[in-house]
Amino acid sequence: MSDITFDDFEILAEIKKSIKEMGFEEPSPIQELTIPEALKGIDIIGQAQTGTGKTLAFTVPLLQKIFIPDNSPQAIVLCPTRELCIQVAGEIGKIGSHMKKLKILPVYGGQPIGRQIRVLNKGVHVVIGTPGRVLDHIERKTLDLKGISTVVLDEADEMLDMGFREDIEKILRHTPKQRQTLLFSATMPKEIKRITKFYQKKPKHLKVAQSQMTVPEITQYYFETKEKDKLENLTRLIDVYDVNLGLVFCNTKKRVDWVAKNLRNRGYAAEGIHGDMNQKSRDKVMNKFRNGNIEILIATDVAARGIDVPNVEVVVNYDVPQNPEYYVHRIGRTGRAGNMGYAFTFVAGKEIYSLRTIKKVTKSKIKQRKIPSYKEMESIKNTQLMNSVKNSIEKDNLEKYVKLVEGAMEEDFDSVDIAAALLKMVKEMLEKGLSEEFILCFANINKRVLSQGIDTKLNEKARIEPGLIYRQIIDLNRRLECSQRYLLYKCC
Numbered sequence: 001m002s003d004i005t006f007d008d009f010e011i012l013a014e015i016k017k018s019i020k021e022m023g024f025e026e027p028s029p030i031q032e033l034t035i036p037e038a039l040k041g042i043d044i045i046g047q048a049q050t051g052t053g054k055t056l057a058f059t060v061p062l063l064q065k066i067f068i069p070d071n072s073p074q075a076i077v078l079c080p081t082r083e084l085c086i087q088v089a090g091e092i093g094k095i096g097s098h099m100k101k102l103k104i105l106p107v108y109g110g111q112p113i114g115r116q117i118r119v120l121n122k123g124v125h126v127v128i129g130t131p132g133r134v135l136d137h138i139e140r141k142t143l144d145l146k147g148i149s150t151v152v153l154d155e156a157d158e159m160l161d162m163g164f165r166e167d168i169e170k171i172l173r174h175t176p177k178q179r180q181t182l183l184f185s186a187t188m189p190k191e192i193k194r195i196t197k198f199y200q201k202k203p204k205h206l207k208v209a210q211s212q213m214t215v216p217e218i219t220q221y222y223f224e225t226k227e228k229d230k231l232e233n234l235t236r237l238i239d240v241y242d243v244n245l246g247l248v249f250c251n252t253k254k255r256v257d258w259v260a261k262n263l264r265n266r267g268y269a270a271e272g273i274h275g276d277m278n279q280k281s282r283d284k285v286m287n288k289f290r291n292g293n294i295e296i297l298i299a300t301d302v303a304a305r306g307i308d309v310p311n312v313e314v315v316v317n318y319d320v321p322q323n324p325e326y327y328v329h330r331i332g333r334t335g336r337a338g339n340m341g342y343a344f345t346f347v348a349g350k351e352i353y354s355l356r357t358i359k360k361v362t363k364s365k366i367k368q369r370k371i372p373s374y375k376e377m378e379s380i381k382n383t384q385l386m387n388s389v390k391n392s393i394e395k396d397n398l399e400k401y402v403k404l405v406e407g408a409m410e411e412d413f414d415s416v417d418i419a420a421a422l423l424k425m426v427k428e429m430l431e432k433g434l435s436e437e438f439i440l441c442f443a444n445i446n447k448r449v450l451s452q453g454i455d456t457k458l459n460e461k462a463r464i465e466p467g468l469i470y471r472q473i474i475d476l477n478r479r480l481e482c483s484q485r486y487l488l489y490k491c492c
Helices: 013-021 029-038 054-064 082-095 113-122 131-140 156-161 165-173 190-199 227-240 253-265 279-290 324-331 351-362 374-395 399-406 415-432 436-450 466-475 477-491
Strands: 044-047 075-078 104-107 126-129 150-153 180-185 204-207 219-224 246-249 270-273 296-299 314-317 342-347
Touching (some): 013 054, 013 082, 029 180, 029 204, 054 082, 054 150, 082 104, 104 113, 104 131, 126 131, 131 165, 156 165, 156 180, 180 190, 227 253, 227 342, 227 374, 253 296, 314 324
Parallel strands (some): 044 180, 150 180, 246 314, 270 296, 314 342
């Protein structure tokens, strides 16, 4: 990728500000090719796959020409589906958020046409619509296109596949001949070439080669959530999956700082990394992450380039990535060297449309899951605790502890009751958020008590002595932090 940034483009300061806030630090290949040429006013054929940043590529030159005092339609974007209309309208709204009094309107079937007419009568600058509904407005004389300076045909091949060729041509004939026409398509069938021949003036063909996106074999889930609940849900997932090393992606640098700060406030070892940090600071954070001194790293896509930490257990998309390629790059940071990996994506509101694009382009199997409730978390933590005990039975050398117990049978207690009592004490201490020093102290006291010798059995197949439990207390120090956090947000 080149070193070109959006600051290198001759575009309005308001647009640059919005792009920066959206987290776009460098243009994608199609944006790098299209924006400078489109700013010249020439017609463009942009050939690139879905999810490569085409919306921003045509929105920047489109908005650059908008004259705000004129409330009549000056640009129209045609899309094949209502979902894409909504998505594109949302993106244009974000990119033009600092252009005061900018008015945009999506028009599509399935929505009462009366509402659309009322908004059109008040005046709009940009119309985004499906061909059928746009043509309906034209025929009703509720949409006048004589002032249109820019026409965008988005996903043109899909519109033609859906039978919209005739509608598109009718719409184009209602626009001025001196307009600029920007056509974007993943493929170039004959019908597209016909459109370009008759309705574009010496268009420049800009093509971005399709990249091969191989999705790693890792477990992928998405969670529908409200925007305000994302942080809470993030902490729940970190605790439930007992994350040692996790990578959280955000779309903006501002968001990275906010998430990192709030995770630290909740007791997590978390830091952020993004493009506004100098190289020395970034290297310092990365070294901490590699050494395990940071359990959660929050990053932007650009800042995360070059991150190669083999033991990352979980990747979390706090924000749905801007395009499918970013998604593949993000989740590829986990599940390396044959290790188990998880990729979680939070989806709030209209982000579901971006996720659908990602699933379609990458052919990823991203299953929906619900955020665990507090009750479910309790059950999961109990299971994790018991699994830890069982793993220790199977893997640890317990011989000296067994001999210790078997050699001094002075107390008359049931072995299962003793094991259960000690597990209960461990769990209660963890949930109360007692200090590591206290737990270690308890472990030593427990060791002296257990030296009296108490024979225990967990089940018929595996022997366990209560002395194992104090070792479990020490081994579970890492879990202490998780439980402290759990208690914190449970009580708040």
